[in-house]
Every structure is written in structure tokens, then in C-alpha cells.
Amino acid sequence: MLTSFFKAFTNLFKKPQTIDYPVTSIEKDKEYRGLIEYGESECIYCLKCEKACPPGAILFVPVENPPKNEKNKKGLKYHYNPHLCIYCSECVRACPKPEEALWQSNKKPPIGIKDDKVNDGWFELEKLKKV
Amino acid sequence: MTTYSILIIAPLFFALAVLIGGLRVRNILTVVFVLVLAGASLINIFVETSTLQTSLSHSFHNLFILLDSLVLIYFLWQGIIKKHNFVTFFALLQMMLYAAVVFFSPSTTSSDILIDNISSIMYLVINIVGGTIIVYALGYIESEKFSRFKKNGFIALLFFFLSVMNFIVSTNNIEIFFLLFELTTLCSYILIAYRGDEISNENALKALWMNQIGGLAILIALIVSITQYDTVYFDMLISSINELYLLPIVFLAIAAFVKGASIPFDKWLLGAMVAPTPVSAILHSATMVKIAPYLMLKLAPAMSGFVSVTITLIGTFVFFSASLLALSKDYFKEILGLSTIALLALMMALAAIGTDEAITACLVLIVFHSISKALLFLQAGILEKSFNLKYVNDINGLINHSPLVVFFIVVGFASLTLPPFGAFVAKFMAIESIANEISNNPLYALALIFIALGSVFLTLLYFKVLTKLLAKDVSQEKEVHVHIPKLFTIPSFILLFLLIIGIYVIFEKEFLSSVQIFVPMILISVVPLLFATLLFKKAHRVKEYYCGEKEEVQLNMYYFDIPRNYKKVITAVAIVLIFILILGAML
Amino acid sequence: MFDFKPIRKKSPWILHYNAGSCNGCDIEILACLSPKYDIERFGVINTGNPKQSDVFLVTGPVTFRSRERLIELYTQMPEPKVVMAVGSCTCTGGVFRDMYNVEDGLDRYIPVDVYVPGCASSPELIIDGLVKALEILESKTKEIEKPFKLFRNETNKDGVVNRRNSALKVGEEIDDEEN
Amino acid sequence: MKKTINIPIGSQHIALLEPVRFKFECENEKIVGVGSDVGFVHRGIEKACTTKFKFDGIGYVVARVCGLCAITHSMTYTASIEKLIGGEITQKAKYLRILLLELDRVHSHMLCLSHTCENAGFEAMFMRIMGDREDIMEIQELITGNRVQFDYISIGGVNRDIDAAQAKNILAKLELLKHKVLGYIDEFTNNWSLSLKFKGIGVLTLDDAYRFNTIGPLARASGLQADVRNEIDYLPYDEVGFNMQTHSDGDINARNLVRLSELLNSIEMCNNILEGLPEGEIFTKLKGKPKGDTVVRFEAPRGELMYYVKGNGSAMLDRVRIKTPTFSSIPAFSHVFMGADYADAPAILASFDPCLSCTAK
Amino acid sequence: MIEIILIALAPIIGGLIYGLERVVRARMQNRKGPPILQPFYDMLKLIDKQAFIVNPYHSILGIMHFVTLWVVVAFVILGQNLLYVVFLHLLSALFLIIAGFSVKSIYSHIGANRELQAMIAYEPILIMTAVGFYMINGSFDISIIRESSPLLLSLPLVFLAFLMIIPIKLKKSPFDATEAHQEIVGGVEIEYSGIFFEFLYMSKWLEYVFIYLLLILFAGNSQILGAVLSVGVFLLVNLVDNSTARIKMKHLIKIVLGIGLTLSMINLIGLSYV
Amino acid sequence: MKKIEVSIESVREKIKEFYDYKKWHFLTLNGVALEDDMLEIQWIFSEYAVKNEIVVYYAHVNCDEVIPSVVDIIPSAIISQREIVDMFGVNIEGSEKGLYLDEDSQQRPLRGCSI
């Protein structure tokens, strides 16, 4: 008990351990598993990432004005939901062109609010995919 | 005729009057009689303020001797036919000693009747509170399965009891005191046995033999007093008492302990619970047990030094232990009973201290305890009759069914513990007077601790009971109000009114300043209501938090298990203390 | 009248409910209380009592058995309040999306104000989310926000909303008439 | 009329991180009956593993059975698949796996200890341990890129390597932590108020420990010599200095002390691994599809974790059965609560270190 | 006049003490902690919240608790009778207890019950403290006690006993079982919300003022000693809070009553011989 | 891993004979859905302090067959039995439903057999 007692007392005059986030930002390690990023121009539309992703956070959905890329024969567009992703990196490991077409950055994912429709919006996409 | 004789004699006639007659007549008569008695006691205190002394004629004395012999013979007879050895033995012993007392009766005389302030206050308590209980008993007894005569007899007995009590606080003659003491024993014996079943009989006999010990103690005191001081009168005994020889006082004090059901003589009062509730109410509040502090008050001027300290210690110790023991009880009346025992012991302790302040505290406590206890016992009766409840644990959320009864119970408990009620003032003054004494004798510090602990235990006890009453359902739909007969509630309102008058008296007598009484009262009652009316409109009603579950949980009373051997230890300590008291007085 | 709104964000008391998460996000919420992150800086107290909370932190994809508890807690929170879905599985179902005993995220049941992604959401993310949530809290009104499912609007005679029976058995129709 | 009081804990309660519900039947505050409901977190992972996910992705899914021993789940699952497919992984990968398993144990035990203190009303100790635990979290983040869900182990090896600079950094932090742990041991044994709260409370006797098949620190605190690390050979635990830690009292205090000494042992193992890390590849590509069935066990922080995996030669498995540590201990829990004070219940509960999230899956 | 101002400001002073304490506690736990005005933010926020009631009695009783406590503090400041103050304080505690029992919520009941039991522990010691003052000054009046020379010297053991009950009243480890967040989620306060909880929250502040006012009485007329005492006790209480776990009710009663009453009795008996 | 097949009728006796609670650690009860509406029920044990010693008793049962309870032999089996009841919808003596699944959840999710 006395150790705690004195520890509490000395702590009183020490600088606290607290990092004043978000005033002071915390530097993320470059190896941190953050957002999955996509290089549209390098993608070969092999859809390996889509298949590998456990929760299905990557969807290639047919759209009317597909991105211009000769490999994109079906007219697909890449969609990624950071609120569904579990940041396991499996897609990157599956991708034949990692670091170019698909890579994991150390960026923090964005906070969503109601208007972002992170869930409902994705349902729409999933419906498109099924059709 | 002076008021005291009205108070003593009139109830006898009232008793005869209510015996005959049907329900209506009896009820009306009773109410009138009670009003008469209450009026008389008020007149006595406001009109006849001086001390009054008279002697009774010789023929009265012979009548009393006759009555006494009859009572003792009756006890003996009861002991023999009920085959109760204690009762028989004590009755025989009493007869022998009584014969000796009558035989040696000294020639010196003093006034037989002596009415002082204390008596006047006792009149008030006995007649007003006691009368209220009789009114209540009218309704109560009708719901019992007795014959008409037995029902009327019940009321009559209660009146008779009042008469005896009025007499006992008027007398100065210890012989007459003994007779009346035995008469109260007789009354309680009959009332406790009133239901006539086995437990009633057994408990009545228990009450009988224990009270006989009290009678014996008085007789011993009488004999010692005759041989040593050559008197049978309180005033002479007290004025001539020798500091070194307090034996008569000690034995009278023991008689008080017995009547006050102090531990170790507590069994009889708890046994008395089997009687119809008005009996408990009247025993606990206005009559019977109040003889104990009254007697102590009478003896107070004669006590000093060792006797005073020891009695204070015994009193406070009993106060503490009875409160402690009550914590483990579940039977509502038993809880009330133990708290009576505790408070009586406190009164006796205060009387034994004997300073002016302590005596005032004692009187205040006597008065307010009567009112509060009567109020509570009436509620106990209502619970039994209207809700079929005896055990606190069964009273689930009574507030949903009868807010009024709960209100009375809360007020009853509050008036025994909290400012600005009288019992609180008494406790307050008790602490102050004991604090004053510590410098005289360090043992009072122990008494102080007993009081401090005891009063907290009592509070704990009362609020523990409230646990069960108060849990109010969220939804109003579930509330089912139970109808309670008017005759049950009116007496409670009267007692409530008395409590409020009490607060005024406390203010008037300056026990507490007006700042202390009224400012908190007003603030505490008005401000929250203001807020409430302002805020409730906007508030939403929600269910209680059950960790997100919707299932209701079961709530029950907390009880505090007191290990069995505590009770034994406490009794042993009390007995040892009493022996120390006797031995100390003899040496 | 004195404007209380700026004060709201200085004293967010939180209620945490685990609606079927893997504990990953829950321990990160606990880590937020630890000295390194110390969200008491923002005045956060973890009250554990819905009636005294402003921010509802939910983790997990809402399993069948949690549903009624979730709604019960939600309705026991006084307005204004914000709901934070912490973790990917709470936002959208995450890895549990489409499993048979869960139903794709918290916002199927109650209105969610802030979605904090991550699996597990790191304390920094949770703090970011909290900051965002407090901004939203400031602009909220005291209107009652209804849960989407398991909810029947109960109005007393005097127009006071009765929250007692707001969570109903599954399958009971939602009364849409008032909307 | 019954005189008992029902006191619920849960499903939402401040002393719980997870939804679980106990209903204590109490006389005053003494517990005389216990009812429990542990099924709040059932999500259907076992079913999803045979219908929704292919076998090579399941490692990441089962990690989400539970965030605290996520790594053990991936490990156990991966080991089962490796057993069914056949093929060896490199020694270095094995060592790195142990390293992460033990780091996870350290952070999990620290969480449990701090949570026990918190539930015993010792907030300062909670803060102290949680503060120190951040060091471990930083190490984990450094190695795996995430604080909780490591997703570090994959079929055939591990996903990331450690370089020398990192190793040095980690060693230094572990050294610091070791001193802190020694400080906790001192505090847990000598604090007067903690001994009132922990000593002789929530006792599980050795015989009961056997009878209820308890596992993990709970069993070891009662003197049952059972540690899966001692009963398997897929990972070279013997080489890195594993020692079984037991205690005989079986009360909360014993559980705490077992956890504390396991902390020291784990730190020691991590040191050994980092100092003697063999050279080589961290990943071996394993070819083939799982066929047949197998039972694999590992020691998670809370005790034995068991997977039964049955494959049919295709990418979809036939059956994945997960038996989690807390699941096995549940019958023992109820037993220990009987006769305790309600005031002790949260601390007893925390001292079991229950994890319902994997119990119900 | 100064008294009136003090009375009016009492909750604010209490709030400041509480705020300071939260900061100090955070610092003792090696973290930054909330701003010192945090309690006031909480207070203002609570006013703004939607309020729920479970039943009307419950809410009113909570307000009564607050008002009574304020009256108690006012009486202490005005120099009224100490014994009366102690009992009035008991009354305020009882309001809270009745409130706790007036809802059908199990945690509220356990909390109220524990509050009752805690009363067993602190009430006798408060009475003994008052009697100790009385024996020296011959009066229970606080104004007279304030005039006398420092009482700490003649009542050292009573002071120690008084120290033991401070954590009970301020809900600090090791004697905070009445509130016990992890067991009973705050006990009696659990069913309050919004502005009704506000009153309970603020009565906590008043409790601080009450305890520190009583504490200063030990310093008699010496203001320096009073200041030293309050700062010292503030630190001591917080240090103990941060180095102990919460002990159980039964231990609490045994320890506090056993040691506290013995100490104060020895002190009182000693006084009667000096 | 040793697998020992037993008939469902004799499983209680076999386990009673075999199970020494100080030597064998009962891991769990497991079910596997087989073809033709059959189930394999497994009782899995491991030996204390011996490497890789796992013994599995198993029995093949029909979906509607009553499975004897082993709770009196192994008290801790109670919870795994309840789990199997929930997940496969089988009938184990004395085990109730509802450990994990609510009334409106998908029932017996792991059972392969139709209906």
C-alpha cells in the first residue's frame, strides 16, 4: 500500500503520460495497416482482391461510364468501403500487382457520419452487383 | 370533586356502561367517555397547576388490602389450574411477603395521593393517547370472532386499565402502588389471554410470572424500607434516604425494569404480541410499560453515585442491545416491541441521571414515544386487518396499495428519530446531559457510545422496514387502493395532530430555536415541491434500469443476521449488571 | 435564455454496450480511458447508466439476443444524445456481415450519428469519432429519435411520451401513421 | 415467501465489457444461487466458416471470434489446416508465432489484472497497469501493424518480419516492463486493502478444478498442472524457456499471482526468442486443400483453445468447431460464486477473465 | 452578510474542490485529467438534458436531500448547534435513503441499504466528535467552538477517528462501497437523470463543504492551522484513495467503528481526567 | 488423435469406464453433419501433461435419435451439450434449448439434413 501511496504522490509532480491527442497528433508507423488504396490505372481487373476479401469490402460494380482502361472489359468500377474493411491486407496479398494497383497505406480511415450512408449506400452497391 | 378522582373513578363506571348495549350505543358512549377523559386530563394540567396532596381514609386502606389479597389469590389459583409452577411459586412468595408488609406496616403516615407535574403529564399521555387507542379498538374488535359480550368486555377492560393507570401515577403510597402494579399485571394477563388459544395462554402466563418478579421486588423494597426507614411512602422514603443504603431504591428500580420489559425481562412484552393489536398498542404506548420510566422519575431524586451510574449503564446498554436485536426481526409488531424496549431503557437511563435536563428529556421522550408508538401500532393493526400482513417481508410495495398507511408509518418512524419531532429532541438532550456527566464519571463515556450506536441502529431498523413499503411501481395502472374503514384511520389522524402540536410545544418550550425548527421544515418541504411542479411537466417517465433487461427483479428486505449467541451474551451481561447493582447497593 | 449548447460537448458521459463484438473494440474503448489517451480530458465519464449518459458507444454487429437490450438502453437515454458505432462490424456488419444471427450493423436498429471504422478501431480513431460526435451533439435538439425496429410510439393522454414500453417484441408492426 | 433478492449483472453492466448475464440470488448480499446467460454474442461464425468463407480466408475471420486472443485463434486454425495439408513451416516462422502469442498473453493478462483491480474498486492500479500495457500495445503495433487484430499468422508462416532495430527496441521495452511487473507483484502481495478483497475470496479447490475440467490460469491457480503449451509440439515451446506457473490457493489472489508470474515467464520467452531468432524465410507456400479431420489445441491467455477442423478436399470446409477457453470454464464459474458476497462478484468475475465473445461465437 | 454570501456560494466552493480533486486524482494516476471547471460543465449540461422520472416521490426526495444538505451547510456556517447539525445531516442522508428505496430498482436498493449501513459507521463518530468539542467548550455551538484555541491538541484521537469517516462521506477508497460503481452502478443515484440527477450531483459538492467545514473546527480560532489541516487532509484522502481498493461493507463497519469508537472514547475519558 | 467408435447405446458405459477425472481432461462435445441425415457426435478428451494425446469417442446417430447425457459423469459437459442441442437441433437427455439461439433465430444452423 505504501508503494502505491508514494507512487501516487510522486506522480502528482511528474509529467503525465497522456498524449494530448488530437491537439498533438500521434505519428503512425509507416507499417501501420491503414486504408487500402487503389491505383486505377495499374489495375488489371482480375478481381482477385474482391474474391479474397473476407467481408467483401471491395466491390467491382458495372457502371455506365467505366474508368478508361483496356483491361476493364466489363466496364467495372472499383468500390471500397473503409467501414466494412477489417484491414487484414488479404486483398493486397492476393493482388498480382501489389504496391501499384492495390496497397495498404498507413492513413487512418475516415470517420463516417449519418449522411455518408456507409451502410445503406453499400447495400445499393451490393444489389447492383447481384443483378 | 377534583379532576384526578374523575380520572380514576369515572373509567370504572364507563367500563360498566359499555359492557351492556349494542354496537351503536357502545360506540357512541365510548367516544363520549374518551372525550371526557381527555378533557379532564387537559383541565388537570391547565387549571389545577399546583401540587396536590390528600390522604385516603382507613376504610379505603382496608379495601385495598382486601383487593390485594384477592388478586394474589387469583394469581395462585391461575397458577394451580394452569399448572404453572413459576406463577404458583411467585404467588405464594408474594402472599407471604405481603402478609409481612401488612403486619409490620408502620404507623407514620403521609399523603396517599400526590399529584405533581409528572403525574399531570402522565395523565395526558394515558388518557389522550390511551383514549384514542380505545376508539380505534372499537373498529378493530368488531372484526374479531368474539361474542358480543366479550367484545364489549374488551372495551370495558381497556377503560378499567386506564383507571388503574391514572391511579398508579397519582399514588404516593408504595403499598397502594403495589396493589395497582399487580392490577396492571392482572389486566395485561387477561388481555393477553383474550383470544383464549394456546399461545395466548402461554404468553399470558409468561407475562404474569415475569411481572410477579416485579411485584416481588416491590415487596422486598417495602420490607427493607419499613425496617430501615420506617415508611411506606415515596416522598418520605426519598427525603430520608441514606446515600449509603439505597437498597429499597434499587429494588423499586428492578420492578421498573420488569415493567419496562428491559432485557433480561423482555420476553413478556414480546409475548404480548399475540393479543389483539389494540392491546399491544395500549401496553406499549400509554399504559403498562410507562410505569417503568414513571417510577424511575419518582425515584430519581434519591439516586446518586454508584446506583445512578449503574442504572444509566444498564439502561443505555439495553437501549443499544434491544435495537441491535431488533435488526434481525421480521415480524412487524416484534420490531416495534423491541424498539419500545430500547426506548424505555433509554428513558430509565435518563431518569437515573437525574439532572434537570435529563428529566425533561425523559418526560419529552415519554410523551412522544407514546404518540408515535400508538400511531405505529395502529398501522400494524390496519396491516393485519385490511391486508392480512404481519411480516414486514411480505409487505411488497405497500405504497402502491395504501399511500395513507405508508405515510403514517413513515411519520411514525420519522417522529422517533428525526428533527424536529419530540423523540429527537429527547435524544438530543440525552446526549447533551450525558456529555455533561462524563467529567464526573468516565463510565458515562461508555453510556454515550451505547446511545450513539443504539440510536443509529434504531434508525437503521426503521428504515430497513421502509425498504419494503416504499418501492413504488413505475406504472400507475398497477395501483390498487385498498379501502380502509374510517374508524381505523381517524385515530391515526388524531395522533398525527398530536405530533404536530408536539412540534409547537417544543418550539414554545424553547428546546429548539425557531431557526432550527421552522427554517429547515419550510425549506425542505416547500422548495422541492416548487421544483417538482416546475419540472415534472417536461419530464418523461421511464422504467428502472435493469442492465438493459426487461425482466423484473425480485426485491426483498435486507435483514441483518444477529448471531444467536449475541442474544445470550446480551442477556448475561444485563443480568450481571443487575446483580452488580444489587450487590453494590448492599455493600 | 442562457445557451447550454456549447456546454454539452464539454461533458459527454458515455454508455458502452457490446452488442456482439469480438471484444477488440471494447478493449480499445477501455484503452481510451487509460492514462495514455485519457478521454477524461474531454470530461468523459463512463457512467454505465443509460439515464445519465450522453454518448452511446455501441460495438458489435447486433446479435439477435442483443437487439431488445440495445433498444431498451437506447430509449432509457435522455435526449440530446448521440450514438457512435465503434468498429467496422458495428458500422456495417464487418466480417460478420450476412451471418445468420446478426443483421448488418447498428443502423438497422437505431439512428447512428457517427461511424468509427477500423477493426479494431484504435483509440485515436475512437477519439476522432468522439470529437465528431460532440460536434453533432451540440447541434441536436431534444426531439426524441425513434429506434427503427422494435418500437411503437406510445403517447400518454397528456402528450408525454411514455418510454416504458417502447421496446416491443420482434415482429410487431411499427406504427407508421405519425410519420 | 422467499426472502432472497435477485441481483442481476448484465447484460449491460459497467463491470462487464461484454454482454453476459448473471442473476444472483442473494440473501442480503450473500450469493446463494447463480443463473447465467452467455449467449448474447452468438453470431454464427462456425456456420459461416463452412458456407461463406474459403479455408484460406478463415484465419482472418476466426480472429474476430475474439479480439483478445485473436492471435491464438488464427494460430490454432492455421495449425489445423497445416496439419491437414501437410508440410513444414520454417523455424523462424515458428519462433515469430510464439513471440506474438506470448506478447498477446502479456497484454491480455495485464488487461485482466487491471480489470480485476478496477472491479475491486482500485482505480489507481487499473490506470497504472493500463498505462503500462500501452508499451506492449506499441510493440504489437510495431510488429503487426495493428493494435488488436494482428492478422499476423497465415497458412504457411507469418506475414511480416522483424528487423534488428525493431528487435532492439522491443527488448528495451520488455526490460522496462519486467521491472514494472515486479512492482505489481509487490503491490498485489502487500496491499492491505487488496488482501481483504482478494485473499480467500472466490476459491476453487483443486478437486473442483479437476471435476469441472477448468483450464488456463483459473486451473493453475488451483494447483492443476495443466498448460497446453506443455502438451503440444507444433511450436517449440520447450526451446524458448517455457515454465508452467501454478499456485495452490485457488482464490482471486492466486489467480492474480499466477498471471503475474506468467507475465514474467512470457517476457522471458520473448527475450529469448528475440535474442536467438534463427535466420530464414518467414513464409512457405503450402499447396493443397485440407482433407480429413483433426483436433488442434493451443494455450490462449485464458486457457486451452481447441479447433476441430474437417475438410473434404475442396476450398470449403465441412466443419469448424471452436471450443474456447471461457466456454469450458463456465460450469466452474457458477460454482465459485456460490456463497460469495455480492460485493465480491465483479472482482471474482474479472478474475476469471471471462471472454464471452468467443464463448458464443 | 459574509455568511449569507458564503452560504449562497457553498455549492460552488464544493464544486471547485471536487473539480480540483478530479484533476489531482488524474495526476496521481499519471494522466492529464479534466479541466478544473469540469464539474460545472457537467452541472450545466445536466440542466439541459431531458429529465426522466421513475416516480414522483423518488425525484422529490432527491431534491429534499439536496436542500437539507444545503441547510446543514448553512447552519454550520451560521455557527449553530453542532449536535443539531449532525442530526440534520442524518436527516438529509435519510432522505437519500428513502429515495433509494422508493424505486423498484435493485441497485438503488442495495445502494440505499449500504448507505444505511455506512451510517452505522459514521454517525456515532460524528456524535463523539461533537461531544468531544462539547467537553472542551461546554457548548455545542459552532460559533463558540470557532472562538476557542485549536482543539487538535486536546482531541488528537477524536481527530483520527474523524479522519476515518471522511472517505465514507466523500465516497473514496477504501470506504466507497456505498457508491461502488462497478458493483451497483452508483447505488442510490442510479435512477436519477437530467436535472434530478443534478441535485444529487451537487449535493456531493455540498458534502465536501460540510466535511471540510467540520474539519476546520478542529483548528479552533487558528486560521493557519485550518488551512494546513484542509490542504493536508485533502492530499491525504486522495493519496489513500489512490492506493487502496474498495473494501466491503462489513469490513468498513468493523474497522471504522472498532478503531474510531475506541480512539474517541479513550480521548474523551482522557479529557475527563485532565 | 485416437478415434474410437462406439454405439450410441453403449457410449455412457464406455465413457464411464474410461474417464478418470484426474487423468483425462474433457475437452468438449462436438457434432459433425454427415450425409444421409446422419450426425457424428464426438466426445473429445486429452490427457494431462502428455504431448498430443487426444482421444475421441464418437458415435453415429440419426437426426432424431435421443442422445444420452454424460453430465453425471462429467459435470462440465453440460454447456457443450446445450450448445450441440442448439446448433444441431438434436435431442440430448436433460439439455434445454436456447443457449445461443432465440426463438426467431435460424434454428439448428449447422445441421446438414433437410427439414
Ligand code: SF4
Ligand atoms: S484489407 Fe481485408 S477486409 Fe480490407 S479490403 Fe483488403 S481484404 Fe478486404
Ligand code: SF4
Ligand atoms: S487484385 Fe489488384 S489487379 Fe486485380 S482487380 Fe484487384 S486491385 Fe486490380
Ligand code: SF4
Ligand atoms: S470491428 Fe473488428 S475488432 Fe472491432 S469489434 Fe468488430 S470485429 Fe472486433
Ligand code: SF4
Ligand atoms: S467504470 Fe471501470 S470498468 Fe467501467 S470502463 Fe470505467 S474503468 Fe472500466
Ligand code: SF4
Ligand atoms: S474479458 Fe476480461 S476484460 Fe474483457 S470484459 Fe471480460 S472481464 Fe473484462
Ligand code: SF4
Ligand atoms: S477468449 Fe476472449 S480474448 Fe480470446 S478471442 Fe475469445 S473473446 Fe477474445
Ligand code: SF4
Ligand atoms: S478464451 Fe475464448 S474468448 Fe478468450 S481468448 Fe480464448 S478463445 Fe478467445
Ligand code: SF4
Ligand atoms: S460460468 Fe461465468 S462466464 Fe460462464 S456462463 Fe456462467 S457466469 Fe457466464
